Amino acid sequence: xxxxxxxxxxxxGFTLLELLVVIAIMAMATAGVSLAMRDTGQTSLxxxxxxxxxxxxxxxxxxxxxxxxxxxxTTAGGFRFEGLPAQALPDRWLAEGTTVRGNAAVQLGxxxxxxxxxxxxxxxxxxAGQPLRVMRVATDGLRxxxxxxxxxx
Numbered sequence: 001x002x003x004x005x006x007x008x009x010x011x012x013g014f015t016l017l018e019l020l021v022v023i024a025i026m027a028m029a030t031a032g033v034s035l036a037m038r039d040t041g042q043t044s045l046x047x048x049x050x051x052x053x054x055x056x057x058x059x060x061x062x063x064x065x066x067x068x069x070x071x072x073x074t075t076a077g078g079f080r081f082e083g084l085p086a087q088a089l090p091d092r093w094l095a096e097g098t099t100v101r102g103n104a105a106v107q108l109g110x111x112x113x114x115x116x117x118x119x120x121x122x123x124x125x126x127x128a129g130q131p132l133r134v135m136r137v138a139t140d141g142l143r144x145x146x147x148x149x150x151x152x153x
Contacts, residue, residue, distance in 0.1 A: 042133055044095040045123040046147070049135035052119065053145040055081075055089055056108060056137065062088070063109030070108040074100045081108075097124040101134065115141040120150065 056072065059081050063070035070083035078092035079100075101120040108114065118138035134150040 045133050048098050049121050049137050049147040053137045056145040060108040067110050073105040113141050
């Protein structure tokens with residue numbers, strides 16, 4: 001007597017192997033799209049501001065450890081830490097078009113309280129129709145340097 005529920009390959013659906021192949025293809029496509037996406041100017045400016053805050057804190061710690069004053073100021077090609085050995089810290093921006101608004105100079109020690117100070121970073125590579133981006137790296141003199149987003153002028 002024949003079975004009521006006969007097994008037919010047409011009615012079985014997808015196999016596990018077919019599903020795994022489809023998932024692998026989707027994962028590769030997602031990875032390709034994420035790698036192809038360009039870094040926006042806002043993201044690169046935020047990264048520069050975070051990097052500068054970390055560099056300030058590093059120079060501040062080195063100044064306190066050595067007892068020598070350390071000053072930071074901008075140069076034509078980037079910035080400079082005076083009072084530290086040459087090549088102790090980087091002296092260039094990572095992103096093209098990053099500049100400092102105004103004539104900024106920062107004293108980073110050796111005293112534990114350095115007074116309120118700030119530096120405004122500007123990305124001059126704004127795309128057409130996008131506003132100028134400004135990030136501030138600031139401290140009240142006691143707390144570590146922190147990054148703040150500013151409204152463009």
